[in-house]
Amino acid sequence: VDVAVVGLGYIGLPTAAVLAAHGSRVVGVDIDARTVAAVNRGEVVIVEPGLEEAVADAVRRGRLTASIEMPAASTYVVAVPTPFREDHRVDLRFIDAAADAVAARLRGGELVILESTSPPGTTRHLAARILDARPDLSGDGSSGRPVVEFAHCPERVLPGRAMVELVTNARIVGGLTPSAGERARALYATFCRGEIPVTDAATAELAKLAENAFRDVNIAFANELAAVCEHVGVDVWELIAMANRHPRVDILRPGPGVGGHCIAVDPWFIVSAAPEQARLVRTAREVNDAQPGRVVDRVVAAAERFRAPRIAALGLAFKPDIDDLRESPAREVVAELATRLPGVRIDVVEPHVTALPAELAALPDVSLVGLAEAVATADVVVLLVDHAAFVAADRTALGLGEKVVIDTRGAWREVD
Numbered sequence: 041v042d043v044a045v046v047g048l049g050y051i052g053l054p055t056a057a058v059l060a061a062h063g064s065r066v067v068g069v070d071i072d073a074r075t076v077a078a079v080n081r082g083e084v085v086i087v088e089p090g091l092e093e094a095v096a097d098a099v100r101r102g103r104l105t106a107s108i109e110m111p112a113a114s115t116y117v118v119a120v121p122t123p124f125r126e127d128h129r130v131d132l133r134f135i136d137a138a139a140d141a142v143a144a145r146l147r148g149g150e151l152v153i154l155e156s157t158s159p160p161g162t163t164r165h166l167a168a169r170i171l172d173a174r175p176d177l178s179g180d181g182s183s184g185r186p187v188v189e190f191a192h193c194p195e196r197v198l199p200g201r202a203m204v205e206l207v208t209n210a211r212i213v214g215g216l217t218p219s220a221g222e223r224a225r226a227l228y229a230t231f232c233r234g235e236i237p238v239t240d241a242a243t244a245e246l247a248k249l250a251e252n253a254f255r256d257v258n259i260a261f262a263n264e265l266a267a268v269c270e271h272v273g274v275d276v277w278e279l280i281a282m283a284n285r286h287p288r289v290d291i292l293r294p295g296p297g298v299g300g301h302c303i304a305v306d307p308w309f310i311v312s313a314a315p316e317q318a319r320l321v322r323t324a325r326e327v328n329d330a331q332p333g334r335v336v337d338r339v340v341a342a343a344e345r346f347r348a349p350r351i352a353a354l355g356l357a358f359k360p361d362i363d364d365l366r367e368s369p370a371r372e373v374v375a376e377l378a379t380r381l382p383g384v385r386i387d388v389v390e391p392h393v394t395a396l397p398a399e400l401a402a403l404p405d406v407s408l409v410g411l412a413e414a415v416a417t418a419d420v421v422v423l424l425v426d427h428a429a430f431v432a433a434d435r436t437a438l439g440l441g442e443k444v445v446i447d448t449r450g451a452w453r454e455v456d
């Protein structure tokens with residue numbers, strides 16, 4: 041096997057399929073038997089445009105298989121989750137489990153690449169864990185075997201565009217040694233048409249975190265402007281449209297908060313690495329995390345104008361036109377509304393799913409309904425996700441003119 045890709049999730053599986061399409065013989069490794077079985081049938085259990093076709097093709101051509109067992113391979117690409125714990129520090133348990141499984145298969149001379157987004161020092165940690173288990177491969181050459189090398193190559197693809205961005209985005213490669221960096225660059229160059237500059241591992245780790253923190257800080261700025269505008273009575277969308285006419289200003293869009301598993305997580309790794317220094321990054325996280333609560337306050341204030349209010353909440357996904365509800369601020373808004381307004385009916389509209397997530401399904405007054413029905417019976421309509429279906433909806437036919445509308449995404453602009 042040329043490459044073992046460890047972790048067949050949103051990053052690992054697309055990477056395995058693209059490597060297989062560009063000349064590598066790939067084994068994908070996952071602890072979930074269902075995922076492994078699906079991939080071996082040429083099927084996928086996650087939604088990502090173009091992924092299923094790529095996996096089916098690679099499996100049919102015999103270039104990609106999946107396994108629960110770690111194989112012997114010349115290169116290992118580790119793409120397992122790096123969640124954070126309550127204290128906002130990284131939880132390395134999946135990295136450590138992958139390291140232990142890889143260590144047991146090494147024969148000498150392999151390249152181990154960490155793709156998971158990680159705090160500075162994690163590539164070094166991975167290397168130390170593997171070499172502690174395998175002192176025979178740790179570099180003084182006394183065993184006579186070639187040393188194992190390590191690099192970090194953080195993933196950077198946008199969910200929903202992964203198959204395109206894997207090929208077109210630039211990649212950063214950080215080697216623990218220059219030769220590890222060069223070897224990793226050669227692997228990514230088989231499929232990546234973007235630039236692939238090589239740096240050291242800690243710089244690559246921090247660069248990836250900086251990219252997502254940059255976005256988080258800029259979204260926090262937009263969210264803060266929305267609060268300022270509300271306070272002084274200015275339409276934030278009009279304000280942003282005006283300010284962005286400046287050639288060096290590009291304000292992002294305010295919303296009900298920052299969701300997903302990257303932008304709301306990665307900045308904390310910067311904060312925990314340098315708590316005294318990362319003041320702006322921490323504040324941005326706090327501003328964005330407070331957004332769902334601000335939306336709830338506005339909806340509660342609007343609902344209090346009615347004797348027996350009924351609320352329509354449009355969208356549950358963490359961003360438009362996807363079915364991914366994980367870490368979604370919209371979900372938080374609906375759950376919090378149900379707590380703050382006991383007995384008030386909340387009709388949720390989410391065209392990309394067929395059932396409510398468990399914690400909302402368990403609430404007696406919350407149900408999943410169609411757009412027209414939800415709006416027709418609502419007093420207050422809160423738009424939480426700018427799905428194309430909502431943006432394009434005929435607002436007159438829906439009767440939105442007679443409702444109190446809270447448009448958190450500026451999809452329709454405020455009409456209340």
Ligand code: SAJ
Pocket residue numbers: 157195196197198199251252255259292293294295296297298299300301302303358359360
């Ligand atoms: N959001 C706003 N206002 C905006 C833009 C986004 O409120 O103007 C919200 C979205 O609604 C969503 C959240 O931010 O809830 C994040 O969405 P996103 O589309 O900005 O990013 P992700 O989390 O899907 O993917 C990011 C990307 N990083 C950057 O753009 C710097 C992607 O390239 C990374 O690979 C990915 O994180 C990752 O895996 O780290």
